[in-house]
Amino acid sequence: MSSQAEYKKGIAHILNATPEQVFLYWKGRVGLYALLRAMGIGKGDEVILPAFTCVVVPNAILYAGATPVYVDVNPDTFLPRPDQIKAAVTERTKCILVQNTFGLSHQVDEICTYARDKKIYTIEDCTHGFGGTYKGQPNGSFSDAAFYSTQWNKPFSTGVGGFAYLRNTDLQEDLMKVNEALIPVPAAKNFSLRLLILLNKYLLNDFTYWTLLKLYRFLSKTGLVIGSSGGGEIASTEMPEDYFMASSKVQHSQGVRGLKKLPEDLKLRKRNALKLNDWMRENGKYHIDHSLVSNHSFLKYPVICKDKDLFTAKANESNIRLGDWFNSLLHPVQGTLSPWGIDDENQFPIAAATSKKILNLPADTENIEKLLEFLEDNKALIE
Numbered sequence: 001m002s003s004q005a006e007y008k009k010g011i012a013h014i015l016n017a018t019p020e021q022v023f024l025y026w027k028g029r030v031g032l033y034a035l036l037r038a039m040g041i042g043k044g045d046e047v048i049l050p051a052f053t054c055v056v057v058p059n060a061i062l063y064a065g066a067t068p069v070y071v072d073v074n075p076d077t078f079l080p081r082p083d084q085i086k087a088a089v090t091e092r093t094k095c096i097l098v099q100n101t102f103g104l105s106h107q108v109d110e111i112c113t114y115a116r117d118k119k120i121y122t123i124e125d126c127t128h129g130f131g132g133t134y135k136g137q138p139n140g141s142f143s144d145a146a147f148y149s150t151q152w153n154k155p156f157s158t159g160v161g162g163f164a165y166l167r168n169t170d171l172q173e174d175l176m177k178v179n180e181a182l183i184p185v186p187a188a189k190n191f192s193l194r195l196l197i198l199l200n201k202y203l204l205n206d207f208t209y210w211t212l213l214k215l216y217r218f219l220s221k222t223g224l225v226i227g228s229s230g231g232g233e234i235a236s237t238e239m240p241e242d243y244f245m246a247s248s249k250v251q252h253s254q255g256v257r258g259l260k261k262l263p264e265d266l267k268l269r270k271r272n273a274l275k276l277n278d279w280m281r282e283n284g285k286y287h288i289d290h291s292l293v294s295n296h297s298f299l300k301y302p303v304i305c306k307d308k309d310l311f312t313a314k315a316n317e318s319n320i321r322l323g324d325w326f327n328s329l330l331h332p333v334q335g336t337l338s339p340w341g342i343d344d345e346n347q348f349p350i351a352a353a354t355s356k357k358i359l360n361l362p363a364d365t366e367n368i369e370k371l372l373e374f375l376e377d378n379k380a381l382i383e
């Protein structure tokens with residue numbers, strides 16, 4: 001069996017699906033774009049999404065020619081509530097994106113049932129939640145389709161990468177037709193990705209994390225190395241020329257390896273997150289409500305900071321691998337969001353306030369005691 005076939009089979013196994021329902025792409029966002037196109041979504045159509053996401057999500061909608069319609073989030077979950085979504089629906093709504101921020105799938109069945117009744121498609125953004133479950137079913141099981149990311153910080157990593165799961169098989173032929181336009185990955189890109197994966201494996205550790213992160217973000221913005229987002233995707237809404245790219249060999253082989261480790265990694269993340277949640281609750285800090293914990297696959301543990309810069313500096317000193325999702329309504333864009341259709345971020349007050357205060361703790365740390373000690377020492381900086 002080729003590594004591509006083995007990879008698809010491994011993903012399908014976790015999703016209780018067939019390999020024919022799994023489609024591989026260079027990045028998760030490419031899968032989203034392909035799904036929107038397969039659904040026939042384009043000019044004049046509206047797609048509903050949270051106003052607390054990664055900029056590449058509205059980019060995919062705009063590249064398809066459609067209009068993103070944003071909804072504020074609920075501070076308890078960092079997800080929009082079903083009633084907020086329903087209020088945003090118009091006769092032009094063609095699709096609702098259901099995101100599982102930091103790994104939490106919540107009220108997905110309610111949103112998807114509502115959408116199905118209204119003949120509106122649903123796509124789950126499971127980029128944070130592959131391997132997790134909602135009401136006993138794998139994340140991504142309730143909607144017409146879902147997409148997933150295997151970028152560096154995701155449930156398992158292929159450097160960059162992603163895939164889509166098509167549950168509504170009525171769209172199978174359309175998606176296959178759309179995929180005919182996929183650009184094969186050039187050998188040089190496959191090679192650079194292999195090199196980056198090796199460097200990540202041998203050079204990245206708690207001590208080098210901050211320096212390498214800054215260097216990687218700088219180099220990927222300039223296009224010198226393969227990055228999570230090229231400078232163009234952050235600065236404009238024009239589709240990059242080589243955007244619609246297929247998956248590569250190194251992603252397949254790396255993916256097969258990553259899937260094998262996934263159950264252990266998930267267990268570790270959940271175990272750590274429960275300890276962090278207990279600490280936050282005992283200390284009167286923001287924490288995830290007990291009723292949500294069992295459905296949460298905890299890619300990251302969110303922390304709401306009184307002083308984000310100071311908390312970051314302290315984490316830097318203590319070699320804690322902190323994340324900064326989402327540092328804007330459309331991460332990582334700073335400054336005007338007008339090109340993406342947001343003229344005033346205060347239309348989304350909770351997302352706006354949260355993006356100024358939120359950081360994420362590494363749920364996958366091998367040294368949870370060190371992290372808890374760090375929290376204890378910096379308690380005063382946490383809300």
Ligand SMILES: Cc1ncc(COP(=O)(O)O)c(C=O)c1O
Nearest residue numbers: 027028029054127149151161162
């Ligand atoms: C919520 C969300 N959606 C989509 C994506 C895009 O995934 P990818 O980088 O694989 O395109 C990300 C990336 O981190 C994300 O955080």
